[in-house]
Amino acid sequence: MKLSLFLSSLWLFIASLFAPKEPSRLSGVVTDGKEPLIGATVLAKRDTALVKGVVTDVDGYYELWLEPGSYTLEVHYTGYDQVNIPDLRIQAGKDRKLDIAMKGASTLDEVVVTSSKPAKGKGKAKAMAPATSRSSREKAAAAMEGSSAAPSVKEMAKRDLASPGDDEMAMAIGEEGLPSEPGIIHPPSPRAGLLTAGEWNDLHNWNRHWLDLLADGETDSYQTMYGFFPKQRYTVMVTNENGFPVADAAVQLKNKSGKTLWQSRTDNTGKAELWAGLYTTEKMEGELTADLIVKGEEFQIKDLKPAREGFNYLKINTECHAPKNVDIFWVVDATGSMGDEIDYLKTELLDVIGRAKSRNPELNYRMGTVFYRDKGDEYLTRSSDLSADITKTVSFIQKQSAGGGGDYPEAVHTALEEAVFKQKWSENAIARICFLVLDASPHQGAEINKSLQKSIEEAARRGIRIVPVTASGIQKDTEFLMKFFGLATNGTYVFLTDHSGIGGKHLEPTTDEYKVEPLNNLLVRLITEYTTVETCEGKSEIRFENDPQQQTGPTMQALYYPNPASDQFTLELPFEVQSVTIYDAEGKAVKKLEKPAGGTHPIALNELAAGFYTIRILNNGLMQSGKLMVVKG
Numbered sequence: 311m312k313l314s315l316f317l318s319s320l321w322l323f324i325a326s327l328f329a330p331k332e333p334s335r336l337s338g339v340v341t342d343g344k345e346p347l348i349g350a351t352v353l354a355k356r357d358t359a360l361v362k363g364v365v366t367d368v369d370g371y372y373e374l375w376l377e378p379g380s381y382t383l384e385v386h387y388t389g390y391d392q393v394n395i396p397d398l399r400i401q402a403g404k405d406r407k408l409d410i411a412m413k414g415a416s417t418l419d420e421v422v423v424t425s426s427k428p429a430k431g432k433g434k435a436k437a438m439a440p441a442t443s444r445s446s447r448e449k450a451a452a453a454m455e456g457s458s459a460a461p462s463v464k465e466m467a468k469r470d471l472a473s474p475g476d477d478e479m480a481m482a483i484g485e486e487g488l489p490s491e492p493g494i495i496h497p498p499s500p501r502a503g504l505l506t507a508g509e510w511n512d513l514h515n516w517n518r519h520w521l522d523l524l525a526d527g528e529t530d531s532y533q534t535m536y537g538f539f540p541k542q543r544y545t546v547m548v549t550n551e552n553g554f555p556v557a558d559a560a561v562q563l564k565n566k567s568g569k570t571l572w573q574s575r576t577d578n579t580g581k582a583e584l585w586a587g588l589y590t591t592e593k594m595e596g597e598l599t600a601d602l603i604v605k606g607e608e609f610q611i612k613d614l615k616p617a618r619e620g621f622n623y624l625k626i627n628t629e630c631h632a633p634k635n636v637d638i639f640w641v642v643d644a645t646g647s648m649g650d651e652i653d654y655l656k657t658e659l660l661d662v663i664g665r666a667k668s669r670n671p672e673l674n675y676r677m678g679t680v681f682y683r684d685k686g687d688e689y690l691t692r693s694s695d696l697s698a699d700i701t702k703t704v705s706f707i708q709k710q711s712a713g714g715g716g717d718y719p720e721a722v723h724t725a726l727e728e729a730v731f732k733q734k735w736s737e738n739a740i741a742r743i744c745f746l747v748l749d750a751s752p753h754q755g756a757e758i759n760k761s762l763q764k765s766i767e768e769a770a771r772r773g774i775r776i777v778p779v780t781a782s783g784i785q786k787d788t789e790f791l792m793k794f795f796g797l798a799t800n801g802t803y804v805f806l807t808d809h810s811g812i813g814g815k816h817l818e819p820t821t822d823e824y825k826v827e828p829l830n831n832l833l834v835r836l837i838t839e840y841t842t843v844e845t846c847e848g849k850s851e852i853r854f855e856n857d858p859q860q861q862t863g864p865t866m867q868a869l870y871y872p873n874p875a876s877d878q879f880t881l882e883l884p885f886e887v888q889s890v891t892i893y894d895a896e897g898k899a900v901k902k903l904e905k906p907a908g909g910t911h912p913i914a915l916n917e918l919a920a921g922f923y924t925i926r927i928l929n930n931g932l933m934q935s936g937k938l939m940v941v942k943g
Contacts, residue, residue, distance in 0.1 A: 346370025348664025502661030514895035555580030575773030630846035682725035687714030722752035782814035
């Protein structure tokens, strides 16, 4: 009997050794301590060998199915210190939940821009490339200096995801993407924060840059080519009697006979841009007026002065109120020429979507996208409509790839028609933004130009800001067309730069000095600037995203006031920060405070010219920003 029991036990033991081991689920949420991180990489290793890896979805959720045993868990995310969890034990048949909080890396430095550019925007700008770690920054600097031994950013992307020399993981992630797991939305394999970009706002540089270009005739051929003549600009600023901006008010520019020349809507600062004769060389003579409708009540500003002479102000008796809706739509060129950058761009867009949504949680975000190619390709447009279900947009973007094309021009006009006319944009919103990502011009011809003009006019009427993002391969005619789009719709112009080392050669922008930033940070900054509104006490906010000090409550933002300001403004900081820098519209640093303490800081503006300025606060490697308008007289 004893022998029989022994043999039975031995048999069961031997069978257990060879029986299939059913995997158990390890899941959780990756956050910055408060908000979920979309696109964080979660890797499970045994010794140094990669077993499985996933990328967090739009809610920061990850899920790994692992066989019983001991693992080391690694979590990576751009701009954050790597998290290592050794000796993580998985038991058979027992699911395990593990939430992970990451901390912002302290090695990020402010990007410094120097310019070798002469006046009037006809030179080139040089900049230090941003990096996500000290070692990466040294490699990037070596690459800038022309070192043939310096790795490309694509190689750095793989090494950022893997330990040095870990070729197995670099190959698994950098080349073929992460293994598939049930129910998980996987962004493409490159990490966010690799692409570099700059921004140039011609509206903010109207007198000092754009009017010079017009006078020099540098834009004449491009204006004629596309039928855009952005010369006769009028700017209206609307506030209530306490100075609170009146947002999303319909504004019409009319001539002396009452004909409507242009329609727009006020933005989050109360500003509306109006154009006379945008599609003609004819100069509009006589008195022009701006008619507004706010909550059914009509207002009028008579005898408008042109933008070169300043803003046209109107104060009305209305309550302090701002809409809460935000619409963001992505229009992306998916032709073959975008193949060198589109996977990186997809990663950046997914990162921006998650961060923008978490930065202002009180706002109601809707997002959508259209990817476009050209006639004769597999498709002309593929779209995911504006929706409050952000996961839908994320999933759609993740599935897209580059292909088709073959000739230089693409179906830009068709994509704009899809974005502007076929989407159900919010009737009442604090911001409506259409990012147009492309590397090639639209087809040319009278009908194409008419379509483009119609889309831009309708976008302005609905208050949709067009923000072009130009990639490698862009040419001068397309650059200026994109500038026209930004001017006409109260948008701006964004361009990828060579500092990342990703993609082909990027066109040097027609700008004065500009600041090089990671593309994802730049787009989050723009969304934040377009959606932030003063408090009813007249104070503007700069929110601290992913603050490493883990403070809570209403002190998690800086306040500055008044805005607009004349001789001085006040900055209130909730705690000590690394630096506060004020940049003019040309990207030049005009004031800087090193390690200012928490508290109130009066800042003199006497020596600054009227115009728009950017306040940027660097705090433990994270950059936050806000807009300040300086007025004189």
